[in-house]
Amino acid sequence: MTPQAPTPAYRRLSVEERRVQLLHAALTLFAHRPPEEVSLDDVAEQAGVSRPLVYRYFPGGKQQLYEAALGSAADELRLCFDEPREGPLPARLSRALDRYLAFVDQHDTGFSALLRGGSVAETSRTSSIVDGVRRAAAEHILSHLEVAGPGPRLRMTVRMWITAVEASSLIWLDEGKRPPVDELRDWLVEQFLAMLAVTARRDPQTGALVEALAADV
Amino acid sequence: MTPQAPTPAYRRLSVEERRVQLLHAALTLFAHRPPEEVSLDDVAEQAGVSRPLVYRYFPGGKQQLYEAALGSAADELRLCFDEPREGPLPARLSRALDRYLAFVDQHDTGFSALLRGGSVAETSRTSSIVDGVRRAAAEHILSHLEVAGPGPRLRMTVRMWITAVEASSLIWLDEGKRPPVDELRDWLVEQFLAMLAVTARRDPQTGALVEALAADV
Secondary structure (H helix, E strand, O other), X not given: OOOXXXXXXXXXXXXXXXXXXXXXXXXXXHHHOXXXXXXXXXXXXXXXXXXXXXXXXXXXXXXXXXXXXXXXXXXXXXXXXXXXXXXXXXXXXXXXXXXXXHHHHHOHHHHHHHHHOOOOOOOHXXXXXXXHHHHHHHXXXXXXXXXXXXXXXXXXXXXXHHHHHHHHHHHXXXXXXXXXXHHHHHHHHHHHHHHHHHXXXXXXXXXXXXXXXXXXX | OOOOOOOOHHHOOOHHHHHHHHHHHHHHHHXXXXXXXXXXXHHXXXXXXXXXXXXXXXXXXXXXXXXXXHHHHHHHHHHHOOOOOOOOHHHHHHHHHXXXXXXXXXXXXXXXXXXXXXXXXXXXXXXXXXHHHHHHHHHHXXXXXXXXXXXXXXXXXXXXXXXXXXXHHHHHHHOOOOOOHHHHHHHHHHHHHHHHHHHHOOOHHHHHHHHHHHHHO
């Protein structure tokens, strides 16, 4: 709220540095307010630059800046799933969930606004960025399961769990970040194993996987 | 695609009958095409009336018609959950899921377009109609569980399952409506019981519920 003097242009950031700086400022604002409540003036103020400078980098205005910020958040989210193929699967899932839930914690309002849909800034482009993250998460998990040619029942189970993780992080935000994040993470890992066990009853491929996981713990 | 002569105005439908007829025509079109591919001309043709007549009933044009059609679909979806409190819970869930999955089957494209978000016709109003259906579903299920004052862990489990049902119906449509709908329904019921069992490990209220359900089968 305290107005800041625009930073003089002789700060000599490179084009790429400046872009990153503006995206970072935008992401900070979009993280805690719905997009319709963030103006380009706010972004300029947050970055300590002039409004025309923001427009020079994002001539498409707020929508372009929002999509770029979203793309950069999506890259950050994808990194959450980057987990070495070492040790028991539940421990790997726990570590990935810890990173994901820390992201949710840091970007609470923006995260909800985006996933709840109906935001004025939502378009088929923003939806496809979000869908890209979901798909990447599913591929990461399937690669960790080390199943050659995962069939439709296994894929459905993994995608269903990813949606369940998303839904429960929104509910977690709604409930004032309760239960504690460690409990939420353990509960989500256990839900995944339970979902796999249900699918295993009618899908031999998932059945073999569940047996392998049980032997691995 | 075959042009139909507009039905003459002397068909003497009441205002309410005419409204229902137009909504029904709109819903049929929105069910199988994304909203951006449905024009008011299409709706007039489908209903066998003139375009000005459609505008007389929906002066807000396509967006208003879309929202009204969505509201009427939401009412229909709410009816799916209307299930007498009789017999074992899994059988009740199965019957409700049969109705819900029949709805998904009949409204495939429109259902996906709506739930996937990013549609041009999506606004905070349409999102809140969809959220209203989700909330109604959660309340229905909680009332069937007959738990006095369901706590946050039980509520989170129920909401997570509802999202999982939604996600798996979208995946089911993606996969050309496979596996067969009966298998999908049984799998979803089993997933619900498994999710409750996981929550029961750390939530005494859900624990008591799971015991009661086991005794009831």
